[in-house]
Amino acid sequence: MSLPEPLQRRDTVFDPWIDTYAERTHGLTVSAVRALFSVANRPEVVSLAGGMPNIADLPRAAIGEAIAGLIRDHGAQAMQYGSGQGEPFMREHIAEVMADEAIAAHPDDVVVTCGSQQALDLVTRTFCDPGDVILAEAPSYVGAIGTFRAYQVQIVHVAMDEFGIVPQALREALATCRAAGRRVKFLYTIPNFQNPTGVTQTLQRRRELIAIAHETDLLIVEDNPYGLLTIEGEPLPALRSMDDERVIYLGSFSKTFAPGFRVGWSLAPHAVREKLTLAQESATLAPPVFSQFAIATYLQKFDWRAQIVAYRDMYRGRRDAMLRGLVDNMPAGCTWTRPTGGFFVWLTMPDGLDSQAMLPRAVSARVAYVPGTAFYADGLGSRNLRLSYCFPSEDRILEGTRRLGEVLHDELDMLHTFGIGPGTAEHLYRDITAGPAPDIT
């Protein structure tokens, strides 16, 4: 038998910089939940998790020809550095797009960004110091929570219902924070087809939000990536269309055209816009110039409004498939939202079930979703899951809801077997793999 010889001991954590990282990186760790999504990308799995738009039906050949022409005719300019605020022609186009949502915007007040995610980053960087408070819906967009955390901001969730943010809850959250001496920097909200709930703020609620903002001297950051994707009923006016001094508006071409170009924007009051432009210059020098030329080419040469109508029809079919599948397959005690646009349905399971602990069972059954805990900064959301209908076909959505129904039935059966019922599950029924929220946007 051969046994090891004495050796010089190696003592390592595999990261020589572990004590050097900024405090804000704490918590940036690998998690089992995130790792499970690796399986979700396989074709065998019906992924109701990711929020990827379905761009398969875009006229890709024609777009390709247009972009070839762009390089041929304007390549020297399109592949050069550009303006930190974004190219003037792009900002003019963006103003035209926003006019479709009744927003009167001057191109000078637009800052082009690398997706609206970067706009959110610039706004947070510009306004927030560590320890400041941002108010956000309960639940809120996981990508926003990640950005806010990166700036060491405290996120205070504000209750919402099927009509949007509850005004009284907003007043109380503000009052509580301010009474505690905390600096509330802004309210972050997604009024249309909110991510993750799919809920749309009613017109009445929008008016109340604006009124509260005036009364309490509150800034609102309105994130509106899905606004043009109304699939039922009439679109509601953006908050920014009701107030141009208290609202910073964030927009994007990711859902109305394609996300790969990474072009979004902020529309902000003049003084704020100046700061955002400087922040953009220090972050990237300039937003991607080639992408701006490509988007502008698309807007000029293609009937983009007709494409949005086509997107709406496609997403309406998928939304309907999702709702039909949930009716047919979910066990008693489940409830869900009924979105009138956007990409998401928010499912609430019977008390006792935990969507994060259930995820491995779902992955084994070849269906994936995002656990509700990803959308809260405070650990809530274990009874919820976000279901996306944007990417899978209608048939796949129906199959996915069938599989999910079986998973829920099996999990309920397991809880029943072990006598885990309402009110007992929260701390009993979580394994040690619980970790940071998955990066699924």
Added chain:
Amino acid sequence: MSSDIGSIVVLAGGLSHERDVSLRSGRRVAQALRDSGHAVIEADVTGGLADLLAGTPDPVVFPVLHGGDGEDGSLRQVLDLFGVPYVGSTGPASQRAFDKSICTPLLDVRTPAQVALPNSVFRELGARALVLALAERLGLPLMVKPSRSGSALGCTKVERVEALPGAMVAAYAYGENAVIEQFIEGTEVAVTVIDTGDGPRALPAVEIRPRGGVYDYTARYTAGETRFLCPAEISDADARECAELALSVHRQLGLRDLSRTDIIIGPQGPTFIETNVSPGMTETSLVPLSIEADGLNFGELCLALVRQAHSRGAAPAEA
């Protein structure tokens, strides 16, 4: 590309819960082999695998699949059927090693007291009485684990009997069977066994000291979250006993080429926890660390294992 060692195919990914770890392990193994000057095909386990192997001249597979079909022996039996040589243990040996409910009772080494139960037993007999009996028989604290999973997925340490039902449900989220075993407090080490033709050899033990006290998924795969010492800071006697234990497990289960055995050095001495026929090969994994601590080059060792698999050839067809 065909060569004197055939065309190397590194298989990683698969559909198990450990797909992400497997992809990372696979990338590292493939890169190490490339750094040793050999072309490598990286492949996932898909419906196209049979065609890929059939279309590759003189293939030799390095399976770096964790969990599920990749580690339970199924895929290796398929490779035998295809007549493709591969690195690592045979299908039947992998099957014995992978399932904790099968492996532990087979071994003639010190193991924790363990009970393995399918979820149907609780459904049919009622959970309450069984849960109480488990706690009474094995004593607290307990470890509850899925019987066919790795990377600490679905594992829970149970200190109160009231927490046992929740831990069982968490384990059953990963599969139909779970093992409940006595928790052993002690020093956690892992011993790699390699065999490149001269017989199995134990590499220096790696001691695991997770920052948060628990060597869970996050502590395993986030650089900086766990401190590793190799050789482990343990007595010579314990080091020798750990090496003997790992070699004994390797031999008793009929393992081949490479294995990693996880051990707790508790009050009774080193105790077997589990063994792995397809151990992690990521940047924070234990096997590459012990290989390098032993003065070996990771890429050269991978290459030696491939060369050995190639010269061994495919398993002979059953008569």
